[in-house]
Amino acid sequence: MPSDEPDDAQRAAPLARIGRQPSTSHAELSHVALQLFIEHGFDNTTVDDIAASAGIGRRTFFRYFPSKNDLPWGDFETLLDRMRVFLRELPADMPVVDALCTAVIEFNRFPLEEVPYHRQRMELLLNVPSLMAHSTLRYTAWRQVLAEYVAGRLDVPVDSLRPQTLAWAFLAVSLSAYEQWLKHDDADLIQLLSEAFRMLDTAFDRQEHSLPPASPPSPPGP
Amino acid sequence: MPSDEPDDAQRAAPLARIGRQPSTSHAELSHVALQLFIEHGFDNTTVDDIAASAGIGRRTFFRYFPSKNDLPWGDFETLLDRMRVFLRELPADMPVVDALCTAVIEFNRFPLEEVPYHRQRMELLLNVPSLMAHSTLRYTAWRQVLAEYVAGRLDVPVDSLRPQTLAWAFLAVSLSAYEQWLKHDDADLIQLLSEAFRMLDTAFDRQEHSLPPASPPSPPGP
DNA sequence: ATACTAATGACACTCAGTGCCGAAGGGAAG
C-alpha cells in the first residue's frame, strides 16, 4: 500500500483542525480490507464486513473509497504525481523510449519490506476478475502520464497515435512483467521489467514487415 | 455486431426442435440495447428498460446475457475461434511477429456496411467506464489466443514472458489504433493498425538501451 | 455555555445479478 502513515496511530494527534476528527483513514481501511480479502476472498467479503471490521458505518466507508474495487489501489494519484515529476526532471536529450523505461522502472522500485505487501495487493489486482476490470480505469490514468510526457517531448498532441501507442505498449509490457513476477516467488520485478522492455525492443528485429494485403472480409473485434 | 442473423425474423422458422421456442435472440437483444444505449446513455438504461423494450421479462434477459456489460460484445468467442484458425493456417515459416500483425489485421477487417454499427459499438466499449472495465476480461481471452500461437511457434510455455509480452503489446497497439479510429470519422482502421504496428517496430530503434541503475526506492504501481 | 464546522451513521432507495419454481408453449407418442 502506498502513502499514508505506517500502520497504527491514526486517530491520535489532536491536530489543530476544526470540526470532528475522521474516525479512520484510507490506509487503515485498505489494510483491514486487504486482510479480509486474503482471508475470505474478495467476492466473499462484503462492504458491511469491511466497515464492521474497521469499526465504522457502512455509509462512512463510501466516504473514504468510492467503491470496494478501489481498496487495493490505495492512493494511486500520489504515485502518478511522483512519476510525472520524475519524468519532467529527466535530461531533455535522453531518448524518449529510454526515459519511459527509466521512469516505469523507477515507479516500480520500492523498499524491500514492502515487497510482500505489494505482492498480495497485485495478486488480487491481477487475478480477481472484478478487480482486473476495475483496474483498467487506473491504467488509463497511468498511460496518460506517459502519453503526456511523450507528447511534450515530440511536440505532438497527447491524443495522437505515437504518444498513445507508446503509452499503451509500456503498460502492456509492465503488466506482462508483473504477471511473471507473481508467478515466480523469487523473481525480481525490476529485472523482469528490463527484460520485457528489451524483448519488445528486439521483437520486431530480423524481419521485414510484409503485412500482406489480406483476404476477404471478416467481422470486428478489438 | 458479430454473428447471428441479419436483423429480423428471429422467432419465425419452426425449427424441428423440442420444447418451447426462444422468444428472442442474442442479436435482437444486442440491437435493441445498443439503440437504447445510444439514445439515453449506457448508465441511464436499466436492464428493465432493455427487457421491456425487447418484450421479454427481466429474468429472461439474464438467460441471454450474463450481464448488461456483455451486450455490446455480442458473440465474441466465435470471433476468437476464427482468429485461432486463421493463425493456425499461416505458413509455419512466417516470422512470428508478421503472423500476429496479419492475424490481428484480418481480425479487424469487416464489410463496409457494418462499419457504422461497429463504430457505435466500439464508441461505447472504449468510452463508457463501466464497459471499458468489463472489456478487460474479453481482452484477456483475446491475448490468450495470440499467446498460444506464439508459445506454439517458439515452443515455450504459454504463460512465459515472451508470448505474454507479445500478446500484451499487440493488444496495446490495437487499442491505440482503435482510439485513433474513433477520433477521426474518416480514418481507416486497417491503415491505423498497420501504422501503429510499424511504429512499435521502430520505436526502439536509433538508441541503445542505457537503463541507468536508478536512484532510491519509491513505492509501487502497475 | 454557545456557535460553528466536519465527520458519522441510520434509513430508504435504485439497480445489477441470482436462486427458485410454477406456468407457458412446443414436439412426439398414444
Added chain:
DNA sequence: CTTCCCTTCGGCACTGAGTGTCATTAGTAT
C-alpha cells in the same frame, strides 16, 4: 385429441453495491 416430456419464460424474493438525505456526534473557536 390427449398425454407426456421438454425447454423456455417470467414472477418473486433475496443479496450486495452504491447514493441521497438528514439528524447526530465530536471537535474548535468565541
